[in-house]
Amino acid sequence: MLLKHANKCRAWAQVYVGNKYFHGVNGFALDKEKGLKLIEESADQQAAILGQPGAQEELATAYNFRRNNEQEQILHYATLAASHGNSRACGVLGHFFMRAECGLAESLILGKHYSEKYFEDGRSDPCNPVSAFNLSLVLYRLGLDRFERISHPIILFWARRALKGDPTVETNDLVIKIISMVEKEAKSHCTNSRKEAGSSPLKRCIRLLGAWYCGKECQVQHWKAGHKFDCIKS
């Protein structure tokens, strides 16, 4: 037990110090190779002894940063960490699946699955702009033909979350684009009855701002039919 504890501490210390070397911060001289070696040792040790996924995820990230195209290693450690429930690794895998990166074939379903897994962990940043953007994008792409009726409010919810999370300029522009496309689509038809918007514009659900109705009756009907569950204040 004591030995296990000591090993755990050593592994965490290694990953901590390795991280500092890798990024050259907190007074540690920048040494990517040395940092990576420490993280690597720690990841293998932790995987063997405790199955601690933190170091594995660190390692996947470190390989990714090094940009030596070490796809197998990145994928190996990200998958290992994700299978041990590391939410950041899930976010990374979701990103890869959506863009067919790191040697993976594109899968929107898996992109959605892993991006959702990231947010299921209560310790995750609820406004992580990359994962929130990924989720809105993947739902938008899936929604184009499959879940047309339910997707608009949820896509808008995650897109707005992404905006809250201080995204990069590039991501910000893409998020704005998604929001305006989805809003345009959404407000052309009543979310409940699918009746087309006539001369008078549809009324917007004031809570989520993601659903539009031709009248009070439709709003109440839709609320009871399940909108009360997906109308989360974003």
Ligand SMILES: [Zn+2]
């Ligand atoms: Zn209606």
Ligand SMILES: [Zn+2]
């Ligand atoms: Zn609503």
